[in-house]
Amino acid sequence: MKGIYRFVGSRLFILPLVIAPFAYLAIVLATGLRPETMSVESDKVQETPADKEEFDLSQFTVSEKELQEATAGTGSEKVANLHERLTDDTGNIAITLFVLVLCLTPLKVLFRRNKFISALNRHRRTVGLACFFYACLHLSIYLTNGINTLLDELTRLYIAAGLSAFAILLVMAVTSNNWAQRKIGGRKWKKLHRIVYFAIPILIYHRAWAGKVSEETIRETLIWFSPLIILQTLRIVRQFQERQKKATSPT
Numbered sequence: 001m002k003g004i005y006r007f008v009g010s011r012l013f014i015l016p017l018v019i020a021p022f023a024y025l026a027i028v029l030a031t032g033l034r035p036e037t038m039s040v041e042s043d044k045v046q047e048t049p050a051d052k053e054e055f056d057l058s059q060f061t062v063s064e065k066e067l068q069e070a071t072a073g074t075g076s077e078k079v080a081n082l083h084e085r086l087t088d089d090t091g092n093i094a095i096t097l098f099v100l101v102l103c104l105t106p107l108k109v110l111f112r113r114n115k116f117i118s119a120l121n122r123h124r125r126t127v128g129l130a131c132f133f134y135a136c137l138h139l140s141i142y143l144t145n146g147i148n149t150l151l152d153e154l155t156r157l158y159i160a161a162g163l164s165a166f167a168i169l170l171v172m173a174v175t176s177n178n179w180a181q182r183k184i185g186g187r188k189w190k191k192l193h194r195i196v197y198f199a200i201p202i203l204i205y206h207r208a209w210a211g212k213v214s215e216e217t218i219r220e221t222l223i224w225f226s227p228l229i230i231l232q233t234l235r236i237v238r239q240f241q242e243r244q245k246k247a248t249s250p251t
């Protein structure tokens, strides 16, 4: 059993878990950019021998320009779809890691003696930094449309929310190292890192209202965040009970 806890607490356990989404994104990108996936939909329609006779291509000559004009719309539509897919996927990966890392502390408070949870808690920094990395990818993919898109769209509340959440994650990431912890001082550092809790409602709003908001996206987002909301509520209740107990116990 000791070996299992040691493995769960080791880099060998966590690194594949945080790198796997990157491999997935690389596959989405590679398959999305394959020429055959960019071909015109009607290519897939089965031709009958009669069709072949009627539309014998050798009878027509199509100029390069005509061919480009005929396929341009479809190609750019696919690129736009790929762009949207990658934005959504990187955003969802970042949110999953965000929920995961914020579930680790309440789990530790609720199950203080559980060695498996203690081993998982060793990865808080790695998972937090991975979350920031995927949030950076998400923002970079969005910014491929140009910085002006961001400036123009800042009036949209969900974009402003995304940017605020990103700023919070940036502060967390920059100060998530021993040097910063020492410089800021343990207590202050802990207080500073509490700003991450502001990111919870902001990200719930950002995810639910991103793109086309609907009852389904709101429900889906709340389900996504429900483990975090439940565990954080239980943690607050437990810590309140513990404080009450301490205050009433005879010294």
Ligand code: HEM
Residues within 6 Å of the ligand: 084, 087, 088, 089, 090, 091, 092, 093, 094, 095, 098, 135, 138, 139, 142, 150, 159, 162, 163, 164, 165, 166, 169, 203, 206, 207, 210, 211, 212
């Ligand atoms: C400056 C910062 C940000 C910008 C400009 C931004 C932009 C966007 C945009 C435009 C979409 C909608 C994509 C679509 O049309 O479907 C989106 C969706 C999303 N973003 Fe962000 N975002 C930012 C920060 C973040 C951060 C920090 C996270 C998470 C940690 C995040 C997570 C998500 C998620 C989960 C979605 C929804 C994906 C889905 O619909 O499946 N975003 N974001």
